[in-house]
Amino acid sequence: MTEEQRDRLLLQLEIDQLNAAYAATLDERRFDEWPGFFTEDGRYRVQARENFDRGLPLALIDLESQGMMKDRVYGVTQTIYHGPYYTRHVVSPAQVLGEQGGLVRARTHYAVFRTRPGDASEVYNVGRYLDEIVRTPAGLRLASRQCIYDSEMVLNSLIYPI
Amino acid sequence: MTEEQRDRLLLQLEIDQLNAAYAATLDERRFDEWPGFFTEDGRYRVQARENFDRGLPLALIDLESQGMMKDRVYGVTQTIYHGPYYTRHVVSPAQVLGEQGGLVRARTHYAVFRTRPGDASEVYNVGRYLDEIVRTPAGLRLASRQCIYDSEMVLNSLIYPI
Amino acid sequence: MTEEQRDRLLLQLEIDQLNAAYAATLDERRFDEWPGFFTEDGRYRVQARENFDRGLPLALIDLESQGMMKDRVYGVTQTIYHGPYYTRHVVSPAQVLGEQGGLVRARTHYAVFRTRPGDASEVYNVGRYLDEIVRTPAGLRLASRQCIYDSEMVLNSLIYPI
Numbered sequence: 001m002t003e004e005q006r007d008r009l010l011l012q013l014e015i016d017q018l019n020a021a022y023a024a025t026l027d028e029r030r031f032d033e034w035p036g037f038f039t040e041d042g043r044y045r046v047q048a049r050e051n052f053d054r055g056l057p058l059a060l061i062d063l064e065s066q067g068m069m070k071d072r073v074y075g076v077t078q079t080i081y082h083g084p085y086y087t088r089h090v091v092s093p094a095q096v097l098g099e100q101g102g103l104v105r106a107r108t109h110y111a112v113f114r115t116r117p118g119d120a121s122e123v124y125n126v127g128r129y130l131d132e133i134v135r136t137p138a139g140l141r142l143a144s145r146q147c148i149y150d151s152e153m154v155l156n157s158l159i160y161p162i
Numbered sequence: 163m164t165e166e167q168r169d170r171l172l173l174q175l176e177i178d179q180l181n182a183a184y185a186a187t188l189d190e191r192r193f194d195e196w197p198g199f200f201t202e203d204g205r206y207r208v209q210a211r212e213n214f215d216r217g218l219p220l221a222l223i224d225l226e227s228q229g230m231m232k233d234r235v236y237g238v239t240q241t242i243y244h245g246p247y248y249t250r251h252v253v254s255p256a257q258v259l260g261e262q263g264g265l266v267r268a269r270t271h272y273a274v275f276r277t278r279p280g281d282a283s284e285v286y287n288v289g290r291y292l293d294e295i296v297r298t299p300a301g302l303r304l305a306s307r308q309c310i311y312d313s314e315m316v317l318n319s320l321i322y323p324i
Numbered sequence: 325m326t327e328e329q330r331d332r333l334l335l336q337l338e339i340d341q342l343n344a345a346y347a348a349t350l351d352e353r354r355f356d357e358w359p360g361f362f363t364e365d366g367r368y369r370v371q372a373r374e375n376f377d378r379g380l381p382l383a384l385i386d387l388e389s390q391g392m393m394k395d396r397v398y399g400v401t402q403t404i405y406h407g408p409y410y411t412r413h414v415v416s417p418a419q420v421l422g423e424q425g426g427l428v429r430a431r432t433h434y435a436v437f438r439t440r441p442g443d444a445s446e447v448y449n450v451g452r453y454l455d456e457i458v459r460t461p462a463g464l465r466l467a468s469r470q471c472i473y474d475s476e477m478v479l480n481s482l483i484y485p486i
Contacts, residue, residue: 001169007325009175013333013417020419023433024452027474049248086373086474088450090435091416092253093175095182109185111252111275113435113450115474121450123283126250126275128186150189150248150277163331171337211410254415255337257344271347273414273437288412288437288445290348312351312410312439 008096015094015106015133018140023089026161031077034161035069039134043144044069046162049127052148060158072161082159086115087124103143104133110147112162125151125162170258177256177268177295180302185251188323193239196323197231201296205306206231208324211289214310222320234323244321248277249286265305266295272309274324287313287324332420339418339430339457342464347413350485355401358485359393363458367468368393370486373451376472384482396485406483410439411448427467428457434471436486449475449486 018037025033038044047059063069090111097105107130114124127149134143147162180199187195200206209221225231252273259267269292276286289311296305309324342361349357362368371383387393414435421429431454438448451473458467471486 001172006168006172006330009172009179010325010330010333012175012178013336016336016417017333017419020417020431020433023416024419024431027433027452088433088435088452088474089416090252090414090433090450092185092251093178093182093255093417095179095186107182107186109182109189109250109252111250111273111435113447113474115450115476118476120477121447121475123275123285123447126252126277126283128189128250150250150275151283152277152280153282163334168330168334171334171341174337174340252414254347254413255340255344255417257341257348269344269348271344271351271412271414273412273435285437285445285447288414288439290351290412312412312437313445314439314442315444 011099011104012094012096014140015096015104015108015131018133018142019091019094019108019129023091027087027089031073031160034073035066038066038069038142038145039136040066042066042069042142043146044142044161045145046147046149046158048152049148049150050152052146061161076159076161080159082157084117085159087160088113088115088121091129102134104131104135104140106131106133110162125149125158127151127162173261173266174256174258176302177258177266177270177293180295180304181253181256181270181291185253189249189251193235193322196235197228200228200231200304200307201298202228204228204231204304205308206304206323207307208309208311208320210314211310211312212314214308223323238321242321244319246279247321249322250275250277250283253291264296266293266297266302268293268295272324287311287320289313289324335423335428336418336420338464339420339428339432339455342457342466343415343418343432343453347415351411351413355397355484358397359390362390362393362466362469363460364390366390366393366466367470368466368485369469370471370473370482372476373472373474374476376470385485400483400485404483406481408441409483411484412437412439412445415453426458428455428459428464430455430457434486449473449482451475451486 044063046061092109094108130146132144206225208223254271292308294306368387370385416433454470456468
């Protein structure tokens, strides 16, 4: 195996570490740290698979910068009234789809489980991340993360980021 | 760490990429591409854990070549009448069990979630892949994939490949 | 990428292999092998997230040596009367949190599914492993594994290790 092939494979590991840190940040409710996984003009979208597949624009959440993400976090943690629940992300190893001009495209399947107080855990939202990732001096950052979810019926409402 | 040890570990990454591509192909319903993950005389079996553990031959699906897989895909997409549903595979990192004579044995735990139109996502089928993998000029291919599932009650019927 | 950076990333793969072997051992009911994943004075704790987050000591299971784990296995397999069920662990790629003095700290998100005879599979327990791992001549071993679970209502009772 050449050094280049090795480094191509190792890129998967770097993305796996990014995904694991991202999941832990959300599940441990350190929401203030969540926008930091993105570039300053990063994009975050949560969209139903049906709309994505048909090229329809409607998305459940569509944030176009870190600033909008910080607003969202403020809304979620300070102003929205909702029943409390825990989330747990379990993700597959990432698939590196390609790299061009410093932008890595990757896809990762995820399952998010929800646990409400005094209740059993349940499947909450499953789907795939479609990512564009850039390397910065501080490490890998998401230039764009699309969460394309299968789940047509979103349980109650989706409050926390996926 | 020696080069050989590194390459042994990196083999896990190659299999993880294979598993991720396999899962995406099924979940994105590109069923025509599914037989291409196997060698021409590749084996695909879906068997209940109970039968597997006791060495019983009965399997839910048992296909012995790419040709049989293509027939199955034709049946699933063209002739079988069934309620539509989405699938989502979430898999653990693969465990490389050994390599002998160019054949790599690996095991991967999987969960498949099902989403029916207008419904919440649910656990559909969980189990383990037991694989024999060969390296070809076109990349890794499955000489054999056994899907050994825990789920004794298969929800409705299992239509799409696992 | 330097050799050191490569080896840091490869450490994730070694832990992924450890986690995969651990999961297979439990799910294939080879319980006698389970204590062997730990050091002789290894620690195994299963604790509700709520107690962990508040720094409360109460844990569902707290074993302080391989000896105690062997006792537990004996109890589970020989003396406790309970309805039979299968488990299936699906885990994310591990996140390596740091390494100091030969002790690697890592975190892994897990989901355990349960299947009872004649029934559909269901979400059983989800959470995170918080591990301290040491390198021994025989490979990586757990000096400590804490299973911090979200699931407030443990379905029936938790019999087998997580």
